[in-house]
Amino acid sequence: MKKDNPYKGVIVPMVTPLNDDYSVDSDGVGKIVNLLLEAGASPFIAGTTGEASSLSFQQKEVLVKETVKQVNGKTLVYAGISSNCLPESIDAAKRFADLGADVLVANMPSYYPLKDAFTLRYCEQLAEACPKPLIFYNITATTGYSIPLDILEKLSYHPNIVGLKDSERDQDRLDKALSLWKNREDFAHLIGWAAMSVYALKNGSDGIVPSTGNFAPVPYVELYEAARAGDWKLAETLQQKTNDLSALYQKGRSLSESLAALKVIMNEKGLCGTQMMPPIYRMEEKEEAAFIQEIGKELENINA
Template structure:
């Protein structure tokens, strides 16, 4: 089976819409996912952008249920099962697969340091127990350690591990990994560093995972399509434009601040509310109102609203 024909293109790490009561905002989930389907991109729920470590068991199950209902099998659904307890990640993976997840995604456990052999043993045990394919998720900014290239190589031979989503901001690593896997049909490389989308796709990456796709999925779809058509000039234009949009909520902010700002931007498009889950918090009211006023004007200038 050629996984490059299955797990490719644009996969958006979706925010988790939360209502004021703390429950999953199901109408917002449907609205966001429909915007993805209309632009031929796939959702990845329960990742870092989706505030997964902060969600309760009930919230996670509610999001999976709402997403499966909204997607109506018109796209693949990627679902995160990252955690520090192997048995709980296995249980989540089995349940979410039963509920309708197509692919499961996991980082290494985030608390204890891990040797290469420990990491190989952990992911092998996880993949062995899952009824759906597993994608490795490298996010050292959050887990505080990365998945070494040599570990990825070993795990890429596991029959139920089908790819790597890599969010490490290291150009040399990006080039090394793509060169190793671009000609493999049984393992894919997905870039989680959106600012390098054109470079990675040009080198042979199978797909990109841009958080800014929550706001402008159509621009990333056009970027991928442009490269497939050989139109690098337009792809470079779109890379520049999407990078500028990303800066609107990322620049000068750590992730726990940028996600509330991202949801605020999305609220301007009527996609979801501005609620986040502790330990994340919304901006102070006066700051938020000023930000929304400025961003409303900026997004209109960029022809995004």
């Protein structure tokens, strides 16, 4: 693994804890951030797991303020600035930087089909306007668009673009990406496909971005450290453990359904409530009770 790249390790795409009136739950932010810090992980706020596309700018401001306050300089704070409106993304970048976010993260707009020339121009324009280092985020499941690797390779030499978080589930693409950037100290590759964490780390990725780290960050940090030490047997054992934890709330569910189930687990672990931002809604009472009963034994074994 690279030694000098600062954008590495376990970066957890943090849920956004909400009160029943949809305001950001500051106590919940503190509990989750402290859990991550104690494990040795960093928070990525206002991303997919954090329901960013449904949050208002004001909610995101509070989320950034509270996270930065709780982190208190102990690790990097990654903050999502994605919007379908370029000026809004730029405004978010400037405001979140002023509030103390260390790294900005953006996926592509998700409404209009884009040709490659537009993608390159958009990314360069956003990067030029960002007052902090920028990481691009490829997530075809929500944007319906896969950022071409040749475009990303061009962008990787921009002085303010420092990495890629890739959540596309395509091993051929992953292999090609790692062959491009595994030896680049100035450009980080972060794997958002958590089930491929060990594979990616073994082949040159710099870090992992697992949503399950919201309630179980320790095994992911242990996995990352085992990979750093070259203990691939232990890393594979931890990969299976983390896969099983992820299956508790992801198996058989859509992305929106899994996020609601994730918050149920978070609530059971005393980290935050179950409120979601529409158009996602929390589980119905009977469904939630059945879910808790189904995963009860596994929950007891999670050290949170």
